[in-house]
Amino acid sequence: MTNENIQKKILELVPEATETANKQYPTFIIPAEKFHSLCEKIKQSEDLAFDYLFCLSGMDWGDSLGVVYHLFSTKHEHTVALKVKTADRNNPELDTICDIWKTADFLEREVFDLFGIKFRNHPDLRRIFLEENWNGHPLRKDYVDEINIVER
Amino acid sequence: MGVKIKSMKYNDFKDNEDLELIDKSGGNILLTTIDGILNWGRSNSIWPLTFATSCCGIEMMAAGAARHDFARFGIEVYRASPRQADVIVVAGTITNKMAPVLKRLYDQMSEPKYVIAMGACAISGGPFFYNSYHVVKGVEHIIPVDVYVPGCPPRPEALLYGVMQLQRKLKKESFIKRSFNKRKWKYEM
Numbered sequence: 001m002t003n004e005n006i007q008k009k010i011l012e013l014v015p016e017a018t019e020t021a022n023k024q025y026p027t028f029i030i031p032a033e034k035f036h037s038l039c040e041k042i043k044q045s046e047d048l049a050f051d052y053l054f055c056l057s058g059m060d061w062g063d064s065l066g067v068v069y070h071l072f073s074t075k076h077e078h079t080v081a082l083k084v085k086t087a088d089r090n091n092p093e094l095d096t097i098c099d100i101w102k103t104a105d106f107l108e109r110e111v112f113d114l115f116g117i118k119f120r121n122h123p124d125l126r127r128i129f130l131e132e133n134w135n136g137h138p139l140r141k142d143y144v145d146e147i148n149i150v151e152r
Numbered sequence: 153m154g155v156k157i158k159s160m161k162y163n164d165f166k167d168n169e170d171l172e173l174i175d176k177s178g179g180n181i182l183l184t185t186i187d188g189i190l191n192w193g194r195s196n197s198i199w200p201l202t203f204a205t206s207c208c209g210i211e212m213m214a215a216g217a218a219r220h221d222f223a224r225f226g227i228e229v230y231r232a233s234p235r236q237a238d239v240i241v242v243a244g245t246i247t248n249k250m251a252p253v254l255k256r257l258y259d260q261m262s263e264p265k266y267v268i269a270m271g272a273c274a275i276s277g278g279p280f281f282y283n284s285y286h287v288v289k290g291v292e293h294i295i296p297v298d299v300y301v302p303g304c305p306p307r308p309e310a311l312l313y314g315v316m317q318l319q320r321k322l323k324k325e326s327f328i329k330r331s332f333n334k335r336k337w338k339y340e341m
Contacts, residue, residue, distance in 0.1 A: 131249075138285040145285050148248070152282040 001047060001078050009048055010080070014038050020083070025070070027081040035084050036095040042071070042080075043100055049075045053101035058111035060141045061085070065092045065117055086117070089142075096122040114139040155320045171320055190327045194238075195319040196226035198266070201237035203257065205244030208271035208305040212243045215308035227315050234260040239318065241311075242297075245273040245280060246288045258295045266322070268314055269297045272304040279304070 001009075003026045010017055010028055017028045030038060042048045055070035066085035072078075086092045096119035098104040108119045109128040116137035119125060127134065136143055155162065155171065162168065204212055216222045216230065231237040234257045246254055258267070269291050272278030277289035291297060298321060301314035 129249075143285070148285050150282050150289070 001076050003078075006048070006078060006080055009045075010038075010042070013041055022081065025079045025081045027083065029083045029085065032084050032086055032094055035082070036097060036100075038082075039097050039100050047076070049073045050080065051075065053097075053103055053107075056104055056107035056111065058115035058117060058139065059083075060115060060139065062141060063087065065089060065115055065140075067094060067111060067117065069097070092117045093120055094118075095120050098122060113137070116140065155323045157316050157320060160316065165317070165320065167317070171324060184326070187326050188323075191323045191325060194264075194327070195322040198225075198227045198238045198315070198318065198322070199229050199231050199236060200227055201234055201240045201257065201261070202230045202232050203240055203243070203254075205242075205246065205250060206273070208243035208274070211305045211308055212241055212270065212311060215311045220308040220312065222312070222315070225312065225315055225319065234258075235262055237261055238264070239266040239268060240295075241268045241270050242274040242291045242295075243270045243305075245278070246291055246294070247286050248288060249286070251288050251294050254291070255294050264325075264327075266298045266318055267291075267295055268299045268301060268311075268318060270301045270303075270311060270314070271306055272302065275300050275302060 006026050007019060007028075011019075014030055014034050016031050016034065020027045020029060042050045050071040050073050052072040052074055053069060054072050055068075057068050059066050059068055064085045064087045066083060069082045069084070071080050071082065084094055086094060092115075094117055096104065096108055098108060098119075099121070105123070106128060108122055109124070109126060111117050112119065112122075112125055113127045113129055114137055126132070130138070136145075138145070157165075165171075204210075214220060216228075222228060227239070234240070238261075240258060240261065242254065258265070269275050273280065273287070274291045277284070277287050280287035281289055288294065299314045299318045301310050303310050306314075
């Protein structure tokens with residue numbers, strides 16, 4: 001499926017979505033409350049069939065926190081990137097998608113570990129790399145650690 | 153001038169002044185002869201520990217493989233157990249989470265034991281020195297280092313040079329004096 005068709009399909013499913021310029025993949029910003037239902041639809045639909053979540057990365061845009069999802073269809077061999085944002089820095093919450101793509105389980109734990117984004121309905125949301133008693137979330141822009149970090 | 157290493161002249165080495173400093177402690181003729189024999193044996197069979205945490209480890213493997221062939225210097229058998237190893241080559245980044253493991257491995261090695269810090273990460277934290285929350289900035293914060301091999305990662309030749317420096321250092325040691333001092337220290341405890 002061509003990128004224009006993907007854009008059309010996704011805007012059909014979520015009219016509030018906005019496309020952002022990206023050279024490599026068609027990229028959309030999806031409102032957080034519509035994201036989970038969109039994911040279910042684009043996985044099951046015949047002509048999109050995004051069956052493979054190949055990358056899930058946490059982001060800190062300064063004013064908001066969020067996650068970027070990269071999806072691939074092994075059937076049609078097309079790719080899409082979806083962005084979800086939340087403006088609440090103190091208690092950021094997003095819906096989990098690990099019931100749709102199982103691989104998101106560990107990836108969401110990583111995002112939780114390093115960015116502190118909580119995923120609603122995640123079965124086992126614990127830290128994955130850092131120790132259980134670690135304070136804060138080190139990949140956030142406002143993280144301070146006066147002992148270990150040499151600033152430059 | 154004392155320490156001889158096969159196929160490399162004494163003056164071709166750097167850091168000869170440091171080596172001569174060790175000499176100043178002196179020793180008597182009988183003991184130095186026995187020491188010479190012991191050190192000849194020890195310095196030509198330094199067994200490294202199989203320990204590598206990142207890309208420097210690949211260079212260390214290259215140094216051990218056929219083209220560069222570490223074994224010419226006797227640093228040959230990679231031991232899988234710290235109990236049997238003489239030297240630990242810290243090849244790679246040591247994170248804060250890895251640090252206690254490295255310390256334990258060092259503690260488990262039997263005396264006499266030596267440490268080579270290989271590559272920028274092990275020397276100072278390297279590319280992770282600034283703005284990182286997770287990397288130990290120099291392995292000497294955890295264990296004492298004998299030889300530093302700079303590079304990112306160092307070529308196998310650089311590691312070979314580092315090993316030869318360790319051999320020179322080893323040949324200057326008085327093994328008898330060392331073990332005697334240790335026993336004395338033990339009784340005083």
